[in-house]
Each structure stands twice: as structure tokens, then as C-alpha cells.
Amino acid sequence: MRHRLSRPPRGAAAAAAAVALVCAGCAAEPDPDVYTIMNSATDEPYHSWDDEVMAECGAQAGVEVRQQSVPADQLVPKALRMASSHSLPDVLVLDGSDMPQFADPGGLVPLAELGMPPDELSDGARSFGSYDGTYYGAARSVNSLGLFYNEDMLADAGVEPPQTWDELRETAAELTEGDRYGLAISALSTEDGVYQFLPWLWSNGGDERRLDEPEAVEALEFVSSLIDDGSASRSAVNWTQADVNDQFVAGNTAMMINGPWQKPVLDEHPDVDWGVVEVPVPEEGADPVAPIGGTTFTVPANSRNPEREQVAGELVTCLTASDAQLEWSTKANNVPVAPQAAEEYREQVPELAAFADQVETARSRTEHVGTDYSVYSQAIGTAVQAALTGEATPEQALTRAQSQVEQELRSRP
Amino acid sequence: MTTAVDETAQPPAPAAGERPPRSRSGAGRRRVLAQWLFVAPAVLYMLMYFSFPLVRNVVMSFQSYTPATYFTGEAPFTGLDNWRAVLSDELFAASLWHTLLFTLGSLAGQFVLGMALALFFQRRFPLSGLMRSLLLLPWLIPMVVAGTLWRRVLDQETGVLNGALQGLQLTDSAIPWLSSPDFALLSVILVNIWIGIPFNMVILYGGLQEIPREIREAAVLDGAGFFRRFFSVTLPMLKPVVTVVLVLGFMSTVKILDLILALTNGGPAHATETLGTHTYQLSFLQLDFGQGAVVGNILILVSMVFAVIYLRANREGVTR
Numbered sequence: 001m002r003h004r005l006s007r008p009p010r011g012a013a014a015a016a017a018a019v020a021l022v023c024a025g026c027a028a029e030p031d032p033d034v035y036t037i038m039n040s041a042t043d044e045p046y047h048s049w050d051d052e053v054m055a056e057c058g059a060q061a062g063v064e065v066r067q068q069s070v071p072a073d074q075l076v077p078k079a080l081r082m083a084s085s086h087s088l089p090d091v092l093v094l095d096g097s098d099m100p101q102f103a104d105p106g107g108l109v110p111l112a113e114l115g116m117p118p119d120e121l122s123d124g125a126r127s128f129g130s131y132d133g134t135y136y137g138a139a140r141s142v143n144s145l146g147l148f149y150n151e152d153m154l155a156d157a158g159v160e161p162p163q164t165w166d167e168l169r170e171t172a173a174e175l176t177e178g179d180r181y182g183l184a185i186s187a188l189s190t191e192d193g194v195y196q197f198l199p200w201l202w203s204n205g206g207d208e209r210r211l212d213e214p215e216a217v218e219a220l221e222f223v224s225s226l227i228d229d230g231s232a233s234r235s236a237v238n239w240t241q242a243d244v245n246d247q248f249v250a251g252n253t254a255m256m257i258n259g260p261w262q263k264p265v266l267d268e269h270p271d272v273d274w275g276v277v278e279v280p281v282p283e284e285g286a287d288p289v290a291p292i293g294g295t296t297f298t299v300p301a302n303s304r305n306p307e308r309e310q311v312a313g314e315l316v317t318c319l320t321a322s323d324a325q326l327e328w329s330t331k332a333n334n335v336p337v338a339p340q341a342a343e344e345y346r347e348q349v350p351e352l353a354a355f356a357d358q359v360e361t362a363r364s365r366t367e368h369v370g371t372d373y374s375v376y377s378q379a380i381g382t383a384v385q386a387a388l389t390g391e392a393t394p395e396q397a398l399t400r401a402q403s404q405v406e407q408e409l410r411s412r413p
Numbered sequence: 414m415t416t417a418v419d420e421t422a423q424p425p426a427p428a429a430g431e432r433p434p435r436s437r438s439g440a441g442r443r444r445v446l447a448q449w450l451f452v453a454p455a456v457l458y459m460l461m462y463f464s465f466p467l468v469r470n471v472v473m474s475f476q477s478y479t480p481a482t483y484f485t486g487e488a489p490f491t492g493l494d495n496w497r498a499v500l501s502d503e504l505f506a507a508s509l510w511h512t513l514l515f516t517l518g519s520l521a522g523q524f525v526l527g528m529a530l531a532l533f534f535q536r537r538f539p540l541s542g543l544m545r546s547l548l549l550l551p552w553l554i555p556m557v558v559a560g561t562l563w564r565r566v567l568d569q570e571t572g573v574l575n576g577a578l579q580g581l582q583l584t585d586s587a588i589p590w591l592s593s594p595d596f597a598l599l600s601v602i603l604v605n606i607w608i609g610i611p612f613n614m615v616i617l618y619g620g621l622q623e624i625p626r627e628i629r630e631a632a633v634l635d636g637a638g639f640f641r642r643f644f645s646v647t648l649p650m651l652k653p654v655v656t657v658v659l660v661l662g663f664m665s666t667v668k669i670l671d672l673i674l675a676l677t678n679g680g681p682a683h684a685t686e687t688l689g690t691h692t693y694q695l696s697f698l699q700l701d702f703g704q705g706a707v708v709g710n711i712l713i714l715v716s717m718v719f720a721v722i723y724l725r726a727n728r729e730g731v732t733r
Contacts, residue, residue, distance in 0.1 A: 084484075105480070105483075179570070188678060189683075235568055235569045235570055235571075235589075236592075237592050238680070238681070247571070250571070374700055375699055378694065385680050389592070389594050407502075408701075412479075
């Protein structure tokens with residue numbers, strides 16, 4: 001599998017043939033009037049919606065836009081392969097946590113150079129699209145996590161949606177009965193689970209760079225205690241966020257931690273009456289700090305055709321304009337980043353307003369650790385699983401994670 | 414092929430009379446060239462798609478190969494750093510151990526059950542053809558689909574299996590098939606056995622058909638019981654097929670990735686991490702292609718040993 005990722009050597013005739021096969025369709029000299037935007041919008045209706053807005057923005061810039069969609073898990077390998085043959089698309093839509101990998105070696109154009117300074121953005125949106133202090137990726141919409149609850153179940157039990165950790169612990173215990181759990185979470189060792197652990201870690205003042213500190217240990221102890229109490233299922237270590245949503249829809253749990261992207265699935269089940277609040281915090285009045293998720297529009301460096309970069313910049317400006325953000329966010333159940341658009345969003349989609357609030361204090365996963373994020377993510381995922389399965393205490397698990405990270409980073413040049 | 418070339422090339426040589434050596438060598442050279450031309454596409458194909466990536470992978474394991482490499486083209490050589498980092502990691506030792514358990518456990522289960530079914534279907538009975546084709550189903554389902562399906566079946570709370578076990582009052586409490594590090598590897602092996610049974614059954618069934626009926630009948634007349642017949646007659650005669658089944662099974666099992674990713678993602682807490690998932694995580698999640706290449710190379714080396722065994726066994730089978 002990996003050999004396909006390897007950098008094709010230049011010169012060898014055999015390799016040239018291999019490149020031609022691997023890279024069928026990416027012409028050496030692009031058509032001057034056709035611009036490509038690569039994203040991971042393989043699913044409908046997102047792909048068609050994107051086709052529409054991209055055609056509109058292309059018309060404004062006077063060019064034809066072609067959307068190229070690749071499954072999310074293949075986007076980075078494919079883009080890296082294209083980078084090695086200098087055939088990256090004009091606009092590359094990257095997941096926020098992948099963006100540093102492309103910005104670090106100078107593969108992306110700082111958006112300020114294309115007339116898009118991040119001056120008017122909120123801190124969260126700016127940090128989300130920045131690497132090492134430079135703004136490379138314009139977000140159209142972002143998302144985060146919230147606490148979904150089943151209104152009927154909470155009403156039956158006569159409880160309010162919890163706001164603090166203590167309240168969450170009590171409420172979850174109260175709502176647990178028979179085959180039903182109080183709370184469902186994803187604690188997969190991959191990004192699904194790590195993403196869901198970060199709100200507990202960060203809201204408690206923890207830092208992914210210092211996993212062995214008490215703030216981090218406390219956060220993991222809290223999550224662990226929910227499972228030990230029987231308020232959340234041990235199967236969480238095998239659940240993706242989609243599985244968690246299935247459990248919620250099926251009535252197997254009264255509350256869940258999940259993101260706004262589940263709304264379309266929830267809407268298919270009108271019998272489930274749900275609401276959503278921000279992720280509970282350790283102490284009353286504390287700011288919830290959840291991770292920002294979502295994608296950013298980036299412009300890959302194109303030294304051969306600098307004027308193409310300019311046009312690509314125009315396309316990104318158009319695609320991420322405030323009204324475009326609002327339109328996309330309401331359709332795709334994400335949250336706009338532009339403050340004004342977010343304000344209108346709260347009015348138009350009140351049921352997801354909690355996410356607009358959450359995003360204001362949310363943080364980018366790569367803000368501090370940049371291209372090393374994947375190392376931290378792996379270590380956190382392992383620690384969470386070790387603690388939740390009882391393989392280690394939260395403290396042991398996180399101490400191990402910290403030394404694992406340090407060892408891995410030391411082995412890098 | 415070579416004999417055909419020989420026949421056409423041979424006659425002119427004696428007819429030339431005066432200068433046989435030159436003419437013969439000219440024809441010989443042409444013959445060699447022709448032979449090479451026939452082999453060339455295969456050689457080129459092998460070089461492009463097998464040798465090249467293989468060599469690249471070995472070289473890569475000595476380089477610091479990161480996403481930046483794709484932009485700059487620079488992958489500095491770091492000597493044995495990658496190897497040292499991987500081999501000193503506890504996770505590597507754990508992966509190696511899990512790979513061993515997974516492979517041997519899967520092979521043993523697949524083989525015994527596959528053999529039992531092959532023997533069973535050797536008897537003629539109504540609907541045996543239909544049942545045999547139904548048993549092939551697990552083999553036809555893509556691994557990822559099988560993994561996703563079984564993940565639902567084995568879910569601790571909502572899975573069908575625990576529901577059935579508790580319904581029949583065979584167990585008191587739900588068994589954490591995939592959510593406990595103690596059970597996860599066993600569950601993954603069981604699912605892989607389920608997937609591998611058809612392959613073993615089909616090949617062994619084919620082998621059994623090859624054994625002449627008279628030998629079995631002779632053994633029956635001599636008073637050999639079922640087990641005696643099986644161990645003294647059937648199994649020795651089936652030996653070449655058994656070797657092939659086991660070696661091929663080993664090579665396809667040792668590198669399994671998709672099934673484990675779909676079932677447990679290598680978890681919980683790395684309990685089902687194998688060399689396959691470990692190389693995947695290093696390369697594609699941590700984007701450390703150099704270290705990923707190290708594990709990949711070890712996996713290739715292991716497979717290669719068994720590939721050689723397979724080739725030898727096969728040659729024996731052919732010459733027989």
C-alpha cells in the first residue's frame with residue numbers, strides 16, 4: 001500500500017509510465033480557464049451543493065471550476081502524491097488538523113498575500129486556519145461538540161440538561177435504567193474518540209502538551225468514572241461518533257456527546273425529541289473549551305503560475321464570504337465563522353445555536369502542536385482506552401502517553 | 414516455447430555447411446533475443462510494480478520520510494534511527510506477539526473446521542451442493558463489510574450474540590467481546606476463522622476428491638476405523654495440498670489489516686494491534702513513513718520466508 005505513496009523518481013522511463021498511470025487525468029499543463037478544487041465532499045447532497053456554489057464563484061472570477069472529490073481518508077495521501085509531481089489542484093480543501101502538514105514545508109500560499117488578511121476573524125477562526133502564526137486556510141463553516149439530550153427522557157425523569165461535571169454525573173446516573181444508559185460517548189482510539197476527549201481535557205485547564213499534569217488526569221478520571229458508575233457503556237471504546245448517534249436514536253441512551261453533523265440523521269427520526277447544550281464544564285461559570293472541527297480552503301503554492309494563485313484566491317474569497325458561509329452552514333449543519341453570519345445563524349437555526357456559542361470559545365487542535373498533532377492524538381487515544389478498559393489507572397495511562405509522545409518526537413529529526 | 418524456437422532455428426545450421434559456427438551463433442543469438450523478448454514484459458512489469466516499490470520501501474526505512482518530503486524531495490538518511498525507534502517501542506513487541514497469536518490461532522481454527530467440513534461434504538447427501546455454496550458466503554463478503562457486520566453482532570450491549578447467549582441463559586452477564594482487552598483478540602481471531610473456513614474447505618475438498626476411492630475401500634476392508642483411515646491414509650496423501658493451504662493461509666493472514674481496522678481499530682488499548690495495523694498507523698496516521706516502512710519491511714520479510722516454503726512445496730507437488 002505504501003509504495004504507491006512513494007515519490008516517483010524522475011528520469012527513469014519505467015517510473016514515468018508509473019506516474020502516468022497513477023496520475024491519469026492530471027495534465028502537466030493545466031487548461032488556463034479551468035480551475036480545480038479538491039475536497040472530500042464525496043457524499044450527496046454535499047457534492048451537488050458544492051458544485052452549485054463553486055460554479056457561481058467561478059462565473060464571478062470568469063473561469064470554469066471543476067470539483068474533484070476524494071474520500072476523506074484518501075485526501076491527504078492523494079494530495080501528497082500530487083505535491084510530489086507538482087500537480088496540486090488550484091484550491092485544496094483540507095481538514096483543519098491536516099493543514100499544518102501542507103503549510104510547514106511551504107506548500108501553501110499565505111492568504112494575506114492573496115488579499116485575504118484574517119483581520120476580521122474571531123480568534124478561534126483565525127487560529128483554526130493558521131499555522132505558526134500565518135493564516136493559510138479560510139474556513140467556510142466549522143463545527144464542534146455539544147451535549148445532545150432526549151427531551152422526553154429528561155422530562156420523564158424531571159431533570160434539566162446538566163451544565164457542570166457534577167450535574168452531568170448525577171443526571172447520567174439518574175437517567176440510567178434497565179437497558180438504557182444515561183450518556184453515550186465515543187472513546188475510539190482514533191480521531192473520533194480523541195476529539196471527544198479534548199473538551200474534558202481543555203475545559204479543565206489541561207494541555208495536550210503536558211498530559212501527565214493533574215488537570216489532564218482529573219479529566220480522564222471524570223470520563224472513566226462515568227463508565228465505572230455504569231452511567232455510560234464500556235462499548236464506548238468501540239463506538240464511532242456515528243455509532244453513538246445510532247445508540248441515541250435507538251433510545252439506548254438519554255444523552256450523548258456529538259456534533260451538529262448528526263442533525264440530518266436525527267431529522268430522519270421525528271419521534272426522537274432532542275435538544276442540545278454546550279458540553280458541561282468542571283465548575284459553574286467556566287468556559288467550555290471544545291475542539292473546532294471542519295475544513296479550510298487553502299491555495300497550494302504554484303510557482304510556475306503565480307497568476308493562477310491570484311484567481312484561486314478570488315475563488316476562496318467568494319466561497320468563504322459571509323453570506324456564502326451562512327447559506328452553507330444552514331444547509332450542511334455547521335456553524336459559520338464570520339461573526340455576523342453566526343449571529344444570523346442563531347436566529348435561523350435555533351436548535352443548533354449551542355454550537356455557535358461553543359465555537360466562540362473553541363480551540364484549534366493544531367494551534368500548539370502543529371504538525372506533531374498526530375503523535376499527540378495517537379497517545380491520547382491510547383491513554384483514554386487504557387483507562388476506560390481498566391488496563392491502567394488514568395494517571396498511569398497519561399504518564400505513559402506523555403513519555404510515548406516524548407520518545408516519538410525525540411526520534412524525529 | 415523454447416522447443417518451438419529450437420525446431421525452426423536448427424535446420425539452417427547444418428545446411429549452411431561452410432560456416433556453421435557463425436551462422437549457428439547468429440541464430441543462437443536471435444533465439445536468445447526472442448526468448449528475452451517474450452520474458453521482457455513480465456520482467457518490466459515485475460521491476461515496475463514489485464522490485465521498485467520493494468527497494469524503495471527498504472531505502473525509505475533508513476530515511477527521515479515525512480509529509481514535507483513530498484514537497485521538498487528531501488529525505489535525509491538517518492542510519493538505523495527508524496529501526497531503533499520501532500524495535501525499542503513496546504508496541505512493536507506487543508504487535509509482534511498479537512500477530513503471532515492471530516495468525517496461528519486463525520490458521521488452526523480455519524484448518525480444523527475447514528477439514529471437518531470437507532470430510533463431511535465428501536459423503537453424498539441431498540442438498541450438499543447447495544449447502545456447500547452457502548458456506549462459501551463468508552469468503553465472498555469484503556473484509557470491511559464482514560468487520561462492520563461482526564462489530565454489530567459482538568457489541569456488548571446491543572449485539573445479537575450476547576442477546577442470544579443471555580436469552581438461552583448460557584451466560585449471566587454480557588461478554589465484552591470487543592470492548593475488553595482480554596477478549597478482543599480472541600473475538601478478532603474467531604471472526605477471521607469464520608472468514609477463512611470456506612477457503613480451507615474448498616481446497617481441501619478438492620484434494621480429497623483426488624484420493625483414489627480404492628485406497629480408502631482397501632483400508633476399510635483391512636478394518637481401519639474412521640480415525641485410523643484419516644491419519645494413516647487420507648492425511649498423508651493430502652500432504653501437498655495441506656502444505657499449500659497452510660502456507661497460503663499464513664501469508665494472507667499475517668498481513669490482515671482491513672478486518673482488524675473495521676472490528677476494533679487495533680484497540681481497545683492496542684489489544685488487537687498487529688504488525689499490519691501498526692505499520693498502517695505509523696504511516697498513515699502519524700505520517701512517519703520511515704518508521705512505517707520498517708514495520709512493513711519486517712512483514713515482507715516474514716511473508717518472504719513462507720513464500721519460499723510455498724514455492725518449494727509447490728515444486729514438490731508438481732514433480733510428483
